[in-house]
Amino acid sequence: MAAQGEANRLWFGDNLEILQGSIADETVDLVYLDPPFNSSRSHNVIFEKHPDDFEAVAAQVKAFNDTWHWSPTTDYLYQKYALAEELPGPTAAALRALHGLLPEGDTMAYLVHIAPRLVELRRVLKPTGSLYLHCDPTMSHYLKLLLDAVFGSGNFRNEIIWKRSSAHNSAKRYGPVHDVILFYTRGRHYTWNRVTQPLSQESADQWYNNVESDTGLRFKRADLTAPGTRTGPSGEPWRGINPTGKGRHWAIPGFVADITAGLSTSEALDALDSAGRIFWPRQADGIPQVKRYLEEAAGIPAQDIITDIRPLHNVADERIGYPTQKPVALLERLIAVSSGRGDLVLDPFCGCGTTIEAAQRLGRNWIGIDITYVAIDIIVKRLRRNYGNSVSYQLNGSPQDIAGAYALAEKDKFEFQTWAVTQLDATPTEQRSRDKGVDGVASFYLDRKTTGRVIISVKGGTNVEPSDVRDLGGTVQAQQAQMGIFLMRGEPTAGIRDAASHAGTYTWPFNGQVYPKIQVITVAQLVNGIRPVLPPQVQPYGRRLNVRALNAAAVLSGRVLAHSRPADVEPLLALLDAQRSGLVLTGTSGMRLAESRRRASGVECPIICDPAAYLTWVATPQDPFRGSNGPLRERALDNFIKETCRAGAHAVLTPTGYIGESDIDTLEAVLRAAPGLNAEAVISLPLDITWATSEWVDVLVDLAEPVLAPKAIMMTGLPRDPVSAKEILANLRLIASRVPQVAFFRSGLGALDLMAHGALAGSIGTSSVMRRLIPPDIRRPPGDNPNEEDAAAPQVLVSDLVSYYPGDVLAAQLAGDAVPCWCRYCAGQSLGRFTGRVQWRDARLHGLAIWTEWLPSLISNASPAERQVTWTRLCQRGLEAHDRFGAGGDDVIRLMPDLPLMFWAREAPLSPAGAVELLRNRRRAARG
Ligand SMILES: C[S@@+](CC[C@H](N)C(=O)[O-])C[C@H]1O[C@@H](n2cnc3c(N)ncnc32)[C@H](O)[C@@H]1O
Numbered sequence: 001m002a003a004q005g006e007a008n009r010l011w012f013g014d015n016l017e018i019l020q021g022s023i024a025d026e027t028v029d030l031v032y033l034d035p036p037f038n039s040s041r042s043h044n045v046i047f048e049k050h051p052d053d054f055e056a057v058a059a060q061v062k063a064f065n066d067t068w069h070w071s072p073t074t075d076y077l078y079q080k081y082a083l084a085e086e087l088p089g090p091t092a093a094a095l096r097a098l099h100g101l102l103p104e105g106d107t108m109a110y111l112v113h114i115a116p117r118l119v120e121l122r123r124v125l126k127p128t129g130s131l132y133l134h135c136d137p138t139m140s141h142y143l144k145l146l147l148d149a150v151f152g153s154g155n156f157r158n159e160i161i162w163k164r165s166s167a168h169n170s171a172k173r174y175g176p177v178h179d180v181i182l183f184y185t186r187g188r189h190y191t192w193n194r195v196t197q198p199l200s201q202e203s204a205d206q207w208y209n210n211v212e213s214d215t216g217l218r219f220k221r222a223d224l225t226a227p228g229t230r231t232g233p234s235g236e237p238w239r240g241i242n243p244t245g246k247g248r249h250w251a252i253p254g255f256v257a258d259i260t261a262g263l264s265t266s267e268a269l270d271a272l273d274s275a276g277r278i279f280w281p282r283q284a285d286g287i288p289q290v291k292r293y294l295e296e297a298a299g300i301p302a303q304d305i306i307t308d309i310r311p312l313h314n315v316a317d318e319r320i321g322y323p324t325q326k327p328v329a330l331l332e333r334l335i336a337v338s339s340g341r342g343d344l345v346l347d348p349f350c351g352c353g354t355t356i357e358a359a360q361r362l363g364r365n366w367i368g369i370d371i372t373y374v375a376i377d378i379i380v381k382r383l384r385r386n387y388g389n390s391v392s393y394q395l396n397g398s399p400q401d402i403a404g405a406y407a408l409a410e411k412d413k414f415e416f417q418t419w420a421v422t423q424l425d426a427t428p429t430e431q432r433s434r435d436k437g438v439d440g441v442a443s444f445y446l447d448r449k450t451t452g453r454v455i456i457s458v459k460g461g462t463n464v465e466p467s468d469v470r471d472l473g474g475t476v477q478a479q480q481a482q483m484g485i486f487l488m489r490g491e492p493t494a495g496i497r498d499a500a501s502h503a504g505t506y507t508w509p510f511n512g513q514v515y516p517k518i519q520v521i522t523v524a525q526l527v528n529g530i531r532p533v534l535p536p537q538v539q540p541y542g543r544r545l546n547v548r549a550l551n552a553a554a555v556l557s558g559r560v561l562a563h564s565r566p567a568d569v570e571p572l573l574a575l576l577d578a579q580r581s582g583l584v585l586t587g588t589s590g591m592r593l594a595e596s597r598r599r600a601s602g603v604e605c606p607i608i609c610d611p612a613a614y615l616t617w618v619a620t621p622q623d624p625f626r627g628s629n630g631p632l633r634e635r636a637l638d639n640f641i642k643e644t645c646r647a648g649a650h651a652v653l654t655p656t657g658y659i660g661e662s663d664i665d666t667l668e669a670v671l672r673a674a675p676g677l678n679a680e681a682v683i684s685l686p687l688d689i690t691w692a693t694s695e696w697v698d699v700l701v702d703l704a705e706p707v708l709a710p711k712a713i714m715m716t717g718l719p720r721d722p723v724s725a726k727e728i729l730a731n732l733r734l735i736a737s738r739v740p741q742v743a744f745f746r747s748g749l750g751a752l753d754l755m756a757h758g759a760l761a762g763s764i765g766t767s768s769v770m771r772r773l774i775p776p777d778i779r780r781p782p783g784d785n786p787n788e789e790d791a792a793a794p795q796v797l798v799s800d801l802v803s804y805y806p807g808d809v810l811a812a813q814l815a816g817d818a819v820p821c822w823c824r825y826c827a828g829q830s831l832g833r834f835t836g837r838v839q840w841r842d843a844r845l846h847g848l849a850i851w852t853e854w855l856p857s858l859i860s861n862a863s864p865a866e867r868q869v870t871w872t873r874l875c876q877r878g879l880e881a882h883d884r885f886g887a888g889g890d891d892v893i894r895l896m897p898d899l900p901l902m903f904w905a906r907e908a909p910l911s912p913a914g915a916v917e918l919l920r921n922r923r924r925a926a927r928g
Pocket of ligand 1: 013014015016034035036037322323324325326327348349350351352353354355369370371372375
């Protein structure tokens with residue numbers, strides 16, 4: 001038996017080919033199949049109107065066809081399977097018999113199609129395995145004949161009736177309300193677990209018809225005696241009641257064993273009486289009985305008519321919109337009965353993955369196969385939504401590289417488009433829309449209530465013209481969508497790029513971030529994990545972004561903020577780039593003042609509150625958050641965030657304590673709080689630096705990746721040596737590119753590097769203390785005073801060098817030369833002036849003025865790839881400038897570039913595909 005998850009496979013393709021080519025004999029414990037029914041219908045996936053999406057209309061796309069026709073191909077297959085006996089004798093004979101009975105029409109075509117699959121399914125079943133075939137009464141009798149032929153009629157176990165709807169109006173016939181599930185086993189000895197189903201309301205009302213007056217509990221009366229007399233203690237009288245006189249003896253039922261175990265008969269009866277469990281009859285000579293409460297009812301063993309599992313109603317939580325989706329509870333029952341933990345469950349027509357979901361919940365391994373990419377995509381996203389990274393499986397048959405993508409494009413244009421569109425977390429459209437150049441639509445939030453649309457046009461062929469891009473622009477306009485994505489096979493020509501850039505830009509009203517109106521992306525980029533840059537998307541199939549968290553995400557998105565103490569607000573406001581920046585203020589006390597200053601100066605930038613609990617508090621799994629009066633749990637945390645917003649914050653970092661080295665439990669506890677947080681909350685993750693080492697970074701990524709709410713990572717502590725520092729810089733890039741909605745706060749210029757690698761936002765500390773966090777449980781080295789006011793000289797950002805240097809060292813380097821600084825704050829004053837304590841404030845404002853000047857070129861580039869180019873160039877220039885900087889006399893100390901700058905300037909940026917590869921390799925290595 002494989003460990004859970006080890007054998008999980010999801011296959012895109014035809015199940016017959018996959019069964020024949022890839023699934024070994026006698027390896028599967030349970031097969032459930034729900035093949036299309038031959039109802040002559042074509043099924044559409046209804047991508048239901050998103051609950052938060054008040055404008056979008058329900059979209060749908062054809063998932064699969066239920067229609068079968070007798071064609072030359074079917075005729076050929078019939079000859080092959082039935083006449084040439086390519087299928088085993090009894091199955092071939094059954095097909096021939098059915099052919100004698102049925103015309104060469106849809107039903108016969110369906111049976112010809114299904115027969116070889118049933119033979120394969122029997123082959124892969126273990127000798128102890130079971131098969132459940134889900135169908136309806138229009139086909140069940142033919143299928144039963146076929147199954148009898150394949151499995152042997154002696155292996156038929158049940159025809160299970162599932163009442164799938166309560167009532168159905170049919171003219172002139174009885175309402176068809178049930179499905180049929182045919183249950184066969186491969187042999188006489190098969191897995192069978194006794195599973196009970198709850199009592200129906202009817203039985204409960206009928207049987208448990210007594211009510212205890214003092215407690216209101218419902219009970220039924222069970223016997224305390226059994227027929228026949230005994231001479232031992234069970235035949236003796238108790239409280240004047242003599243069972244022997246009535247031809248009976250005391251027999252205490254097992255369901256009260258927790259009260260009576262180890263006691264003699266009379267002691268047991270006494271104990272039951274004191275527990276109030278005896279029902280005393282009114283007649284003086286009546287025999288007492290024992291009360292059995294409804295809550296104790298064990299249920300009844302699973303029956304072959306299932307009425308207690310209701311169909312999925314329209315607003316059921318698990319409803320995805322996939323046609324013919326079955327309830328997970330139904331599959332859970334079948335899987336619980338016919339398999340054990342770690343067993344392998346196979347669904348060769350897996351649709352939206354109900355069987356997979358049930359198997360996963362019950363700790364089974366699973367294989368799912370579907371021929372429609374829409375189904376596969378739904379399952380991938382369903383698993384991601386419900387299990388995050390805790391479920392592992394192999395995805396087979398879908399394009400993994402460029403060659404695979406091109407091969408799919410050649411084989412099936414429609415499926416290729418569906419695949420491409422789903423990779424962009426968009427919804428594929430139906431055929432009619434595709435003919436008009438709209439292959440998919442992605443939605444994003446315009447505000448908390450309305451959504452905008454991005455139209456996706458996929459060109460799988462090689463003949464692409466700039467006019468196609470212009471057409472997309474026209475469609476975007478005509479359909480009143482906000483943006484368009486043009487996905488093409490080869491590299492875009494200059495003409496195509498030109499056409500895209502002529503379409504102009506779109507400004508997201510939420511925070512003024514600017515996006516290209518039309519973005520061109522290639523299939524190669526798609527398979528390498530590169531995605532267009534869009535505002536937070538509404539996820540299809542109900543996988544919802546935490547809309548409540550949108551406010552904070554939208555406030556942060558694309559901004560580099562200044563992380564400061566509230567005291568500095570006023571001068572900082574004057575220098576900030578309101579569009580691309582804002583303030584993070586530590587502590588809660590100054591918030592109201594800060595907000596009123598912001599209003600008074602008419603600056604539109606956001607103010608984010610960082611309660612900075614991590615400075616004094618080490619988080620624990622029980623108490624990860626802390627306010628001024630102690631730990632904050634649910635309601636109190638909620639109130640804290642609301643209160644802080646009322647005091648003027650536009651977003652609030654959770655008051656998380658410091659998360660120590662390898663403290664997984666605490667990190668999990670912090671992340672678990674995410675779904676319950678207010679819209680304005682950002683999960684603060686003040687992590688020990690070891691979380692960014694290669695030993696721990698994968699764990700961090702795994703835990704944080706499924707959490708969609710915005711997160712702010714703050715690294716505390718310092719890397720121990722230059723080698724580890726380099727490793728940490730690389731791992732931070734990995735986190736930025738893999739974890740969604742992650743910001744890096746209280747960092748230095750590293751925030752810019754990480755935003756070029758996909759981080760949502762960053763904050764740069766205005767002073768060295770704000771840029772460098774020390775864990776609360778670590779004593780500072782002598783001389784390392786948190787109050788920069790007491791330090792000898794402040795750290796000064798030198799624009800040309802893209803680095804901070806101590807002001808006194810800088811002054812010595814300049815050797816008295818008056819090198820003017822032309823930043824907005826210094827306005828020509830000398831760079832050599834920051835030599836003592838009194839200049840600390842000057843140095844902060846100077847630093848802020850410098851990096852905010854970089855933002856328009858760095859941050860306005862919408863895509864991380866473009867940001868990377870600008871950032872790398874800036875760092876390279878900074879590195880080169882070290883050679884030229886200052887007077888350079890023999891007696892001056894040379895300014896050496898620090899390690900991060902060398903890393904940012906020289907190390908190739910990490911592409912999204914590179915990040916995926918890196919993680920994959922690490923996981924492989926970790927598994928050994
Ligand atoms: C009735 S649906 C199954 C629904 C599923 N039980 C659920 O709960 O979602 C049948 C599925 O079989 C798939 N299918 C049809 N022919 C197939 C084939 N030859 N190989 C694999 N899957 C196939 C269809 O795409 C469809 O998703």
